[in-house]
Amino acid sequence: MRPKYATLFIALVMILSISVCQAEERKDEWKKPGFNFRGIKTVLIMTSADPKAEMDEFHIRRLENVYTNVFIEDRARWVNSSLNFISLNKLKDMITKATGEDLRRLELEDPARYKAEIARFTPLLTDAVLHVKVSSFGYDKRFVPERISTYTEQVEVETDVYIQDSRGNWRTEKRKIKKPVERTVVTPAHYDTYGNAGMKYMLIDNKTDESVWMLLDVREANGKDPIDMIERIINRAAECLAKI
Numbered sequence: 001m002r003p004k005y006a007t008l009f010i011a012l013v014m015i016l017s018i019s020v021c022q023a024e025e026r027k028d029e030w031k032k033p034g035f036n037f038r039g040i041k042t043v044l045i046m047t048s049a050d051p052k053a054e055m056d057e058f059h060i061r062r063l064e065n066v067y068t069n070v071f072i073e074d075r076a077r078w079v080n081s082s083l084n085f086i087s088l089n090k091l092k093d094m095i096t097k098a099t100g101e102d103l104r105r106l107e108l109e110d111p112a113r114y115k116a117e118i119a120r121f122t123p124l125l126t127d128a129v130l131h132v133k134v135s136s137f138g139y140d141k142r143f144v145p146e147r148i149s150t151y152t153e154q155v156e157v158e159t160d161v162y163i164q165d166s167r168g169n170w171r172t173e174k175r176k177i178k179k180p181v182e183r184t185v186v187t188p189a190h191y192d193t194y195g196n197a198g199m200k201y202m203l204i205d206n207k208t209d210e211s212v213w214m215l216l217d218v219r220e221a222n223g224k225d226p227i228d229m230i231e232r233i234i235n236r237a238a239e240c241l242a243k244i
Contacts (some may be wrong), residue, residue, distance in 0.1 A: 025219055029240055032212040037244045038082045042126045044157070045071055045085050047133070054138035059227055066231055067132070072239050081242045086126070088118075095121045123206040133236075136198035136218065137226050146189040155181045196220040197229035201237050215240060 002073040031037075047067055049055050070077070071085040078084070086094075092103040095117060107114040122129065157179045160172050198218035205212050 005018070026216050027218075028214075028216045030214045031244055032210070033190075035205075035212045037212070040127045041082055041084055042128075042205075043083050043085050044091055044122060044126045044129045045087060046129055046131050048131075049134040050136065053134050053136055054226075055134065056237065058237075059137070062227060063134070063230065063234075066234055071130075071232055077238060080243055083241065085130070091118070091122065091125065094125050098125070126206060128206055128212075129204045129243075131200075131202040133200045134198070134230065135194055135200050137230065138196060140194045140196055140220070140224065141191040142194060144190050144192055147187040149184055149185050149187070151185070153178050153183050154178045192222055192224050194220050195224040195226045195229055197226045197233060199233045199237065201241075203241075208240065215242070215244060 008097065029072075033183060047063070049060070072087065092107075095101075096103045098121070101117075103114065103117065106117065155178070156176050158174055158176050161175050162170055163173050164170050196219065198216075201213070201215040202211050203213035204210065215237050217236060219229050219233065221229065
């Protein structure tokens with residue numbers, strides 16, 4: 001990587017990392033000025049999750065299906081884009097076909113050589129790699145102290161009124177009137193539950209090993225399920241990529 005681009009790349013990664021650590025809501029996108037994205041055709045998707053993200057096997061499997069549906073199977077989404085995404089399993093099959101060696105078996109028998117083959121053939125068979133990482137996932141609880149509030153309510157009450165009849169005699173009559181009554185509402189101290197979800201995307205050009213597009217999306221919402229938030233982030237990222 002060239003020095004000036006390396007400096008920019010490191011600075012961007014530091015900004016993204018700091019943003020996620022602070023758990024601030026962020027929706028940032030960056031792309032390399034002047035880069036010809038039409039020159040990128042085949043893109044390998046590499047997915048991962050931060051160990052600190054509270055994801056179980058169910059969440060991981062569900063996201064694998066979402067990645068496949070959004071980036072690979074939903075061709076209508078990419079009809080105006082030059083990008084064609086492939087999975088790691090697809091790349092293994094391509095390498096197996098090119099070399100005649102079963103990469104899936106090699107992965108089990110010789111992990112070191114398997115990784116070397118993946119690294120060797122990735123820039124030969126693909127134009128770019130899209131690194132997708134779940135950077136945060138889970139729930140936060142926030143303490144909300146007791147709150148006392150007041151409001152005024154118009155209450156209908158019955159009262160005695162003195163009226164004079166046609167003969168000039170005074171008498172008492174009951175009538176209903178509106179009377180302002182101050183009410184007090186006490187909201188007990190409690191904890192609110194916030195779902196949080198964050199993802200980082202980096203598109204790396206295999207020719208230069210440079211980052212040419214990046215997206216950071218970190219969200220939080222009261223009472224929302226993090227897995228649903230992650231799916232919305234994935235769809236947003238795809239929409240942004242389809243426009244570059």
